[in-house]
Amino acid sequence: MHPLDLAGLAFYFVLLIVIGYLSSRRVKTSEDFAVAGNRITWPILFATLAASFLGGGASMGRAGKSFTDGYVFMFVAAAFPIATVLTGLYVAPKLKRYVGAHTVGDVMAHHYGAPSRLFTGLFSMIYCIGILGAQALAIGTVFNAILGVEVSTGILLGMAVVLLYSTLGGMWAVIQTDVLQFLMLALFVPLTLLIGVQQVGGAEALIERLPEAHFSIMGDYSVGLFVSLFIAYLLGETLVPPYTQRALAAPDARNAKWGYSLAGGFGFLFYFCTATIGLVALVLFPDISPDRALPELVRTALPVGITGLVLAALLAVVMSTADSYLNSSAVVFVRDIYQSFIDPDVDERKRLWIERGVNLGIGIGAVLFALYATSIIDALLLSYALWAPTVLIPFVAAVVWDLNCKRAALAAMLAGALVTIVWKWGPLDLQALTGMTALIAGVLTNIVVFVGVYRLARVPIPGAALGEER
Template sequence: MTVWDWIAVAGYFVVLIVVGVQTMRKVSNPDDFAVAGNRIIWPVFFGSLAAAFLGGGASLGVAGATMRDGYVYMFAFFAFGIQTVLVGLFVAPKLKRYLGAHTLGDVMDAHYGKPARLVTGGLSILLCTGILGAQALAIGTVVNATLDIPPTPAILIGMTVTVLYSAAGGAWAVIQTDLLQFVFLGILIPVTLLIGLHAVGGPSALLDALPADHLSVLGDYSLMKFVGLFAAFLLGETLVPPYAQRTFSTPDSSHARKGFVTAGIFSFFFYFIAASIGAVALVLYPDIDPDSALPTVVTNLMPVGLLGLLVAALLAVVMSTASSYLNSSAVVFTDDLYRPLTKQEPSARKRLNMERGLSVLVGAGATLFALTVPSIVDALLYSYTLWAPTMIVPLLGAVVFGIRSAPAALSGIASGAVVTVVWQWVLGSPFGLDGLIPGVVANLVVFSAVAVATNKKYPRRAEPSTQPSLNNTGVA
C-alpha cells in the first residue's frame, strides 16, 4: 500500500469516530439510543438494514465458501434474501403495531409475559455476541490480508473503533455510519469484481477455468447438506434483534415494509458479486486460505490510490454489521434483562449510561469469542443454532397470529432447544442434517399443540396496535 492508501484507510476510521462523537448531541434519551427516535424513513432504513446484514458472512464468508465449494454456497445463501423479502411483506409492518417497543422482548412480554421476555433477552445476547464475534474475526481477516497486520491486533483495532462510535452515538451513529458504509460496499465491491474479471480474461474465461462442480446447483454437497444450510440461512437471522430494532426505528408500517423488501432484493445481487469474487480468487490464487479470498483479490489487483478505498470498503462491510449487533446487545440487556428484574425503574440518564457501558463490555466479549472460533462461517452457524430453533416460532405466532399463550411459548422454546442440542451434539447430526431443522420442527409442534390446548385461557389478540404504549414490562 502507498501513503495515499494508508491515508484513505486512516481517514475512514477518523470519519467513523467523528460521526459517533457528533451524534452524541442527538442522543439525549434511551429512545434516541435504541431506535433513533422512530424517525428513520424507508430509503435510509433500506441502506442501513442492507449494510447491517451484508457483513463478514455475506461478503468474506460467501466469497471464501464459493472459492472452496463453488456457487452452491451462494444458492444456499440466497435463502437469506428470500427470508428478508418475506419478512418485509408479512411481518415487519406488523411489528410497528407495538407502539413504544425497543426490542423483541417488548413483543414477547406483551403476548407471553415477563418470563418469555427474560428468555428472549438471554438468547438475544448470546446470538448478538456470536455474530459480533464473526464480524470481529472478519475484521482481523481483512486487515491481516490487506495491511499485513497480525489478526489479533487487527481485531483489537477494528473492534475498538466500532465500540467507540457505537457507544457514543447509539442507533443514530450506527445508522449514519451504515449509510456511509453502504455507499462503500454498493460501489467499490462491484468494482472489485469487474477488475477481477478483467484479470482472468473475462466472464467466459472464468467459467472455463472453474471446476465443473463449482458451477452446479448442488456442487459436491449432498441434498441433505444443502437443505440444512438453506434452512440455516433462511431461519438463522429471521427477526434477529438488530433487524427488529431497525424496524421499530421507522415511523410507520409502510416504511418498514419498503425498507425490508428493497434490502432483500438488493442482497441477491450482492451475494452474486461476492461469490463471483471468490471464483476469481480460486482461478488466480488457488493456494490461499478461502476466508482471505476477497481481501486477497483486493490487495493484488487494485491500482494504487484505489486500494486504500477498497480496504476501507471491506472494513465498512464488516463494521456496519458489528456496530448494529453491538448497539442491539446493549439495548436488549438493559430493557429485557436489567429493567424487568429491578424493583425501581432506572432514570432515562441511568439507562443511557448503562447502554453505553454495556456496548464496551459486549464488544470485549465478542472480541474474545472471535479469537476462539475456526472461521467466519462457523461463527455464524454456531449463532444461528441458538436462535432459530428457540425464538422463530413463538415470535411469528405472536406477531402474525396474535397468540398469547405463555405455556405454548415457553414449552416451544424449551423443546426446540433440547431437540437441537440432542440432535446436533449428542447424536452427531444424523443423516447429515443440522440440528436447526429438527429443533424448529419440535418447537412448532409443541408450540401449536399447547396453544390449541390453552386457547380458552389465553384468547388470541390480533390487534396489538390498540395498545397506546409499552411500559417497563412491555404491557400497555
C-alpha cells in the same frame, strides 16, 4: 501497502470516530440510543438494514465458500434475502402496531408475558455476541490479508473503532455510519469484481479455468446438505434483534415494509458479486485460505489509490454488521433484563449510561469469542442454531396471527433450546445418525411443542370460560 492507500484507510477510521462524536450530542434519551427516535424513513432503513446484514459472512464468508464450493453456496445462502423480502412484505409492517417497542422482547412480553421476555432477552444476547464474534474475526482477517498484521491484532484494532463510535452515538451513530458504509460497499464491491474479472481475462476465461461443478446449482452438495443449509439461512437470521430493531425504528408501517423489502432484494445482487469474487480469487490465488479470497483480491489486483478505498469499503461491510449487533445486544440487556427484572424504576439518564456500558462490555466479549472461532461461516452457523429453534417461531406467531398463549411460547423456546444443545453437543452424534442438523431438529421441536401446548391450553376446562388458557 502504498502510503496513499494507508491515508485513505486512516481517513475512513477518523470519519467514523467523528460521526460517533457528533451523534453522541444528539443522544439525549434511551429511545435515541435504541431506535433513533423512531424517525428512520424507508431509504435510510433500506441502506442501514442492507449494510447491517451484508457483513463478514455475506462478503468474505460467501466469497470463501464460493472459492471452495462454487456457486452452489450462493444458491444456498440466497435463502436469507428471500426471507428478508417476505419479512418486509408480511411481518415488518405489523411491527409498527407495538407503540413504544424497542426490542423483540417487548413484543414477546406483550403476547406471552414477563418470563418469555426474560428468555427472549437471554437468547438474543447470546445470539448477538456470536454474530459479533464472526464480524470481529472478519475484521481481523481483512487486516491480516491487507496489512500483514496478526489476525488478533486486527480484531482488537478494528473492534476498538466500532466500540468507540457505537458506544458514544448509539443507534444514531450506527445508522449514519451504516449509510456511509452502504454507499461504499455498493460502489466498491462491484468495482472489485469488474477489475478482478479483467485480471482473469474476462468472463469467458473465468468459466474456462474453473471446474464445471462450480457453476452448477447443486455443485458437489447432496440434497440433504443443500436443504439443511438452505433452511439454516432461511431461518437463522430472520427477524433477529438488530433487524427487528430497524423495523421498529421506522415511523410507520409503509416505511418498514419498503425499507425491509428493498434491502432483501439488494442482497441477491450483492451475493452474486461476492460469490463471483470468490471464483476469480480461486483462479488468481488457488493456494490461499478461502476466507482470504476477497481481501487478497483487493490487495493484489487493484491499482494504487483504489486499494485503500476498497479496503475501507470491505471493513465498512463488516463494521456495519458489528455495530448493529453491538447496539442491539446492549438495548436488549437494558430493556429486557435490567429494567424488567432488576430495576424497573431506573431513570432515563441512568438507563442511557448502562446501555453505553453494556455496549462496551459485550464488544469485549465478542472479541474474546472471535479469538477462538475457526472460520467466519462456522461462527455464523453456530449462532444461527441459537435463534431459530428458540425465539423465531413464537415471535412470528405472535406478530402475524396475534397469538397469546404464555405456556406455549415458554415451553417451545425451552424445548427447542434443549434439543438443539443435545443434538449439537450431546454424547451421541445425532446429526450423523439421523441426517438432520441441530437447527432443523430444534425448529421442528419448537413448532411441535408450540402447537401442542397451544392446543392443550385452549381445551375447555370444566367451570372455566370457553377457550380459557390453562
